[in-house]
Amino acid sequence: MSELADWEQLVKKQLKTENIYEILQKENLENIDVKPYYHNNSEYKILPKIEESTHLVAEFQDGLEDQAFAFFLNENVENLEEKTFFINNADLAEHILTEEFNRYFSLIDVFSDDKNAAIDEHLAKELLSKSFDRNICIDVSFHQNSGASIIQQLSFALAKAKDLVENFGLDILDKLLFKFAVGSQYFFEISKIRAFKYLFNQLSKEFGKDLIPYIFVETSLRNKAKNDQENNLIRSTLELASAMIGGADAVFCNNYKVEESTELSKEISFKQQIVLAYESIINVFEDATSGSYFVEDITHQFAEKSWKLFLEIEEKGGYLEMLKYGEIQKMIFEQAVKEQSWVEEGKIKIIGVNLYPKLEIKKPISELYNSSEIKPIRLAEIFE
Known part of the structure; x- marks a missing residue:
């Protein structure tokens, strides 16, 4: 008998039923086939990331200059050297003066995600003129927080990238940053990030390139609650772990207090990342789950289903x-x-x-x- 058949016989005996899969397989919103037992694996490869170690991004506040090397900015900050800045304000991006000893990334999406359905070409050209490491953000964290499925998030990210190529040419693919939000489906979220690496690489190959996406991940707001906010700390810690293990290039932890945040709650939210990174070193691994039968299988399912939806979107004229x-x-x-x-x-x-x-x-x-x-x-x- 095969390894799978041996397992099935043992479980049938223990559960006292022939219909073991009806009991062991659980429904999920993504319609992903999650098997109760994995006994082999298809081909797999290490999925690289761009940054050697995942950036732990802090919302800027006085006193964190010596503890954080990457900052999330809504307003200009001066006199800092050898830092990485993720710029979240279009006005700031237009007027910021870049310094050669710092690195700059744009978290600004140029799409209007409403029925106006347009790309802000003036803003896009302004951003592309800057000496940033990555000039334009494709933000699908907004979609996750609005209730989009993982498959929808991945396909929307591809479709928005395709629309940008049609407007600004192939070179823009090298200048994109993708912003995702991760929720509480731990292994699914790890697989989401991994799947996007396959997907974006495949999209780039359609245009004669062989690219790795730059992925910025933040914790989700969708599953957080105003009451018992300490539970938000546990949820966001697991989300940060899935982002780092999945291979994000940068992570940011939203404030665990949904309302009435304080300087202390900002600091605690950032230091969740510090504890994870320095106690477990998960931010330095390139692809920690590579070769896991379970994760590899659902990664490929997400990639296949998302590519299919992306093609359907393209057949209907594209994202916009x-x-x-x-x-x-x-x-x-x-x-x-x-x-x-x-x-x-x-x-x-x-x-x-x-x-x-x-x-x-x-x-x-x-x-x-x-x-x-x-x-x-x-x-x-x-x-x-």
């Missing part, structure tokens, strides 16, 4: 065209409402919200979601 007619909004709306209903039904468990809850449902789904608008919504808002 579908956005213009409300189709992208509708796709995200349907996924977001389904996810929210799973939270309401208890299929998705959020500690302190619908597991050991202290709250009751206060807002109907119909009040929170709109099929014609992409809008970031936290899953806990229905109870707050």
Whole structure:
């Protein structure tokens, strides 16, 4: 008998049923086939990242200059040397004076993600004129926080990159930074980042290049709650771990306090990254899960399903065209409402919200979601 057959016989005996897969396989929102047992693996390779060690990005505040080497900026900061800056403000990006002893990355997306469906060409050209390491951000963290599936996030990132190539030429592929948000599906989120490396490399090969994407990852806001905010610390710590293990080039931890953040909560949120990196060294590995049967399998499933959806988007005219007619909004709306209903039904468990809850449902789904608008919504808002 084969290794798989031996395992199946043993489990049938222990569970006292022939239908073991009905019991062991669980439904998931991504429609990914998660097997209860993996016994072999297809070909795999190490998926590289651009940075040797993942940047641990802090929101700038006085006193962190000696502790952080990478900063998330909304306003100009002077007299810092040998730092890496991730610029999140279009006005700042236009007027900042770059210094040769620092590095600069843009977190500014030039797409309007509404029915205006346009690229801000003036802003894009201004950003491309700067001596940044990466000039334009393709932000799909916005889509994740609005309820988009992993497959949708990956395909939207590709489709937006394709639209930029059509507007600005092939060289723009070398100047892109991709911003993702990671949620609490630990192994799925690791696989999401890994899958995008396959996907972007494949897209670049379609244009005669062989590129690795620069990936910036932040913790999700969608699964955070206003009450029992200490639970947000646990959720975001696992999210940071999945980002680093998945091979992100930079990570940023959003404040664990959804409202009324303080200087202390900012510092704690940053130091979550420090503890993970310095205690476990997971930020230095190039591809820690390479060769894991489970992770490799779901990585390839995400890549295949996302590439298929990307091609469907291209057949319909591309990301901007579908956005213009409300189709992208509708796709995200349907996924977001389904996810929210799973939270309401208890299929998705959020500690302190619908597991050991202290709250009751206060807002109907119909009040929170709109099929014609992409809008970031936290899953806990229905109870707050």
